[in-house]
Amino acid sequence: MNFEEKKKNLNIPEENVYLLQVPVEEIDVAIGDYESKLERINSFDIVGSTRNGWGGKTWGDVLDHCFHKMYWFDNRRIQNINTILLHPLNEDFPVVVEENNKFYIDGDGLHRLVIAKLLGIENVPVIVKRRKVLINK
Numbered sequence: 001m002n003f004e005e006k007k008k009n010l011n012i013p014e015e016n017v018y019l020l021q022v023p024v025e026e027i028d029v030a031i032g033d034y035e036s037k038l039e040r041i042n043s044f045d046i047v048g049s050t051r052n053g054w055g056g057k058t059w060g061d062v063l064d065h066c067f068h069k070m071y072w073f074d075n076r077r078i079q080n081i082n083t084i085l086l087h088p089l090n091e092d093f094p095v096v097v098e099e100n101n102k103f104y105i106d107g108d109g110l111h112r113l114v115i116a117k118l119l120g121i122e123n124v125p126v127i128v129k130r131r132k133v134l135i136n137k
Contacts, residue, residue: 005065012118017024019118020060024048026055027104029097033132038093040123041103043116047091059114066111085116085124095127103128 007020025048048054054062096107105113106129116124 006061007060010115010118013120016118016120020063021058021060021113024054024057024059024062025102025104026051026053027097027099029099029104029106030131034097034129035132036095036127036129038125039128040125041096041128042122043113043124044120044122046096046103046105046113048102048118049110050104051110062110062114064117066114080097084113085121093127093128097129099131118120 002050012020027050029050049062092108094105094113095107096103096109096113097106098104103126109126113124113126
């Protein structure tokens with residue numbers, strides 16, 4: 001199965017096809033103290049990744065990279081993507097970092113979150129990491 005066939009199998013809504021050409025933002029997450037909390041976010045608010053090498057690539061490039069995990073493109077999995085995203089096994093939630101009110105995929109969950117973004121899933125449970133704010137008194 002080639003990229004076009006796999007993309008078609010995902011059944012990306014017509015209004016989201018443009019995302020395949022949108023560049024992925026890349027940030028370098030500074031070492032520091034972060035608070036982590038399970039939250040639900042709109043996958044549209046995911047703008048990039050903390051992984052080196054993704055900057056300048058498009059969401060389509062990242063999706064193409066996801067194809068090495070072929071089980072995501074099995075028709076049974078695609079039909080159950082909402083279940084997989086909304087009810088992960090063993091509390092295996094994807095992780096994002098929030099910086100400047102934007103979300104960046106950080107570690108686990110790249111494949112699931114890219115697919116959620118392209119499908120326009122609005123209510124995805126993730127672990128959100130936020131930098132702790134130190135208040136000087």
